[in-house]
Amino acid sequence: MARYFLHLAFDGTHYCGWQIQPKVSTVQETLEKALSIFVPDHGGIIGCGRTDTGVHARNFYAHFETALPLIPNFLYKINAVLPRDIAVYSCSEVPKDVHARFSAVRRRYTYHIHFRKNPFRNAYSVFHPYTLDADAMNVACVHLLGNQDFTSFSKGQTQVKHNRCEVFSARWEIISEGMVFRIEANRFLRNMVRAIVGTLFTVGEGKALPEKTEEVIAARDRTAAGKSAHPQGLFLDHITYPHIHGTSNR
Amino acid sequence: MARYFLHLAFDGTHYCGWQIQPKVSTVQETLEKALSIFVPDHGGIIGCGRTDTGVHARNFYAHFETALPLIPNFLYKINAVLPRDIAVYSCSEVPKDVHARFSAVRRRYTYHIHFRKNPFRNAYSVFHPYTLDADAMNVACVHLLGNQDFTSFSKGQTQVKHNRCEVFSARWEIISEGMVFRIEANRFLRNMVRAIVGTLFTVGEGKALPEKTEEVIAARDRTAAGKSAHPQGLFLDHITYPHIHGTSNR
Numbered sequence: 001m002a003r004y005f006l007h008l009a010f011d012g013t014h015y016c017g018w019q020i021q022p023k024v025s026t027v028q029e030t031l032e033k034a035l036s037i038f039v040p041d042h043g044g045i046i047g048c049g050r051t052d053t054g055v056h057a058r059n060f061y062a063h064f065e066t067a068l069p070l071i072p073n074f075l076y077k078i079n080a081v082l083p084r085d086i087a088v089y090s091c092s093e094v095p096k097d098v099h100a101r102f103s104a105v106r107r108r109y110t111y112h113i114h115f116r117k118n119p120f121r122n123a124y125s126v127f128h129p130y131t132l133d134a135d136a137m138n139v140a141c142v143h144l145l146g147n148q149d150f151t152s153f154s155k156g157q158t159q160v161k162h163n164r165c166e167v168f169s170a171r172w173e174i175i176s177e178g179m180v181f182r183i184e185a186n187r188f189l190r191n192m193v194r195a196i197v198g199t200l201f202t203v204g205e206g207k208a209l210p211e212k213t214e215e216v217i218a219a220r221d222r223t224a225a226g227k228s229a230h231p232q233g234l235f236l237d238h239i240t241y242p243h244i245h246g247t248s249n250r
Numbered sequence: 251m252a253r254y255f256l257h258l259a260f261d262g263t264h265y266c267g268w269q270i271q272p273k274v275s276t277v278q279e280t281l282e283k284a285l286s287i288f289v290p291d292h293g294g295i296i297g298c299g300r301t302d303t304g305v306h307a308r309n310f311y312a313h314f315e316t317a318l319p320l321i322p323n324f325l326y327k328i329n330a331v332l333p334r335d336i337a338v339y340s341c342s343e344v345p346k347d348v349h350a351r352f353s354a355v356r357r358r359y360t361y362h363i364h365f366r367k368n369p370f371r372n373a374y375s376v377f378h379p380y381t382l383d384a385d386a387m388n389v390a391c392v393h394l395l396g397n398q399d400f401t402s403f404s405k406g407q408t409q410v411k412h413n414r415c416e417v418f419s420a421r422w423e424i425i426s427e428g429m430v431f432r433i434e435a436n437r438f439l440r441n442m443v444r445a446i447v448g449t450l451f452t453v454g455e456g457k458a459l460p461e462k463t464e465e466v467i468a469a470r471d472r473t474a475a476g477k478s479a480h481p482q483g484l485f486l487d488h489i490t491y492p493h494i495h496g497t498s499n500r
Binding site: 009010011056058079084085086087116117118119120122123124127 | 259260261306308329334335336337366367368369370372373374377
């Protein structure tokens with residue numbers, strides 16, 4: 001058996017997230033079906049993490065195992081079979097101790113909003129009809145940094161053992177007619193980024209002081225935080241693996 | 251009665267083009283319905299031209315007339331009523347001899363293609379699975395310039411009196427992982443840009459010599475040209491009006 005690492009990207013608009021679930025279309029299921037054509041003995045694809053319904057992934061990683069040799073032009077062929085909203089960029093053999101989920105040491109998400117109605121940004125950005133106070137939001141972001149319990153930004157029933165995450169960076173940047181949020185951590189809880197973004201919106205709108213964020217985190221209670229922001233603005237943007245050159249310092 | 255000029259943009263994905271037609275959703279119909287709420291006496295909206303099903307407009311102009319004063323915050327209100335794939339950028343009163351269609355002296359379209367499968371470009375660009383010979387395509391483009399009969403690139407049954415257009419510029423530019431085509435003319439026939447793009451594809455693929463384009467035009471026969479390229483890569487990009495400052499030299 002050899003282990004292969006897939007580097008891919010997907011537009012999550014038409015998928016109920018990554019993870020296989022009954023009766024709905026997911027990225028994992030779509031990818032496994034396509035892979036089965038060329039690698040019939042793969043025992044399932046392990047992804048680097050879950051993504052929620054409608055969330056996109058600019059860079060996603062997954063691995064599978066097979067005893068068969070990869071057919072020539074595998075990349076071209078699997079992309080031809082996959083729908084156009086999923087692209088596989090590379091497939092390479094890795095040592096058996098490299099794991100798509102457990103070997104990832106750092107994950108980065110981005111969230112995009114725009115302030116001027118724009119017919120061409122709706123798929124990957126959320127329209128906010130007035131500008132937000134970026135400075136206040138960035139003051140609030142400082143409270144997110146470090147190793148903390150993020151229960152307040154987590155969706156109830158999950159299988160994780162604990163809700164501690166180490167946030168390395170979190171910052172809003174002003175871009176043309178909008179803003180982009182970048183947050184990097186060792187791990188993220190389910191729904192965490194969208195709950196953080198929703199909470200930061202209340203600060204940017206002047207409905208909460210930046211310092212309130214500290215209280216929200218300390219409460220360890222999802223109801224203390226703001227509403228979840230819409231999924232279409234969210235991208236799983238980057239994942240750092242020690243074994244992949246170039247993923248560690250982008 | 252006063253005449254108002256609208257500057258707008260739309261994502262054409264979900265519309266059967268601009269022009270009102272029975273039983274299908276069009277941009278003109280959607281806009282007229284929204285306008286009727288705030289300007290009940292408008293006698294219909296005149297657009298700067300038609301666009302085909304699925305074609306986008308980055309800059310589109312239209313006019314209407316009314317005897318009523320425009321309500322305060324008209325722009326904000328009409329945008330709130332319009333779906334998110336149509337945005338009105340401005341509305342301003344113009345002299346009665348300014349006409350959205352007949353006053354336009356120059357129109358520019360762009361066509362976008364990408365060569366690497368990319369889940370995030372599908373809505374506004376067409377995936378071409380291999381690169382094209384841009385130099386050969388640009389040699390072919392030279393044959394498009396000037397005042398010529400473009401019957402070969404026109405869809406049969408149209409109401410226009412003649413098929414002569416003056417093409418001012420036509421050129422492919424290489425961009426990141428793709429190409430963009432820009433063509434500017436005094437007017438365009440129905441389906442013309444997509445028929446030109448399809449014909450230039452045959453040159454870029456090495457299936458036809460650049461000089462063949464001259465023969466295609468001379469044939470004055472739609473069957474001499476290539477297939478129509480897909481609509482989602484096409485944008486009505488810019489329109490020049492003598493009365494609008496800034497539209498003349500962009």
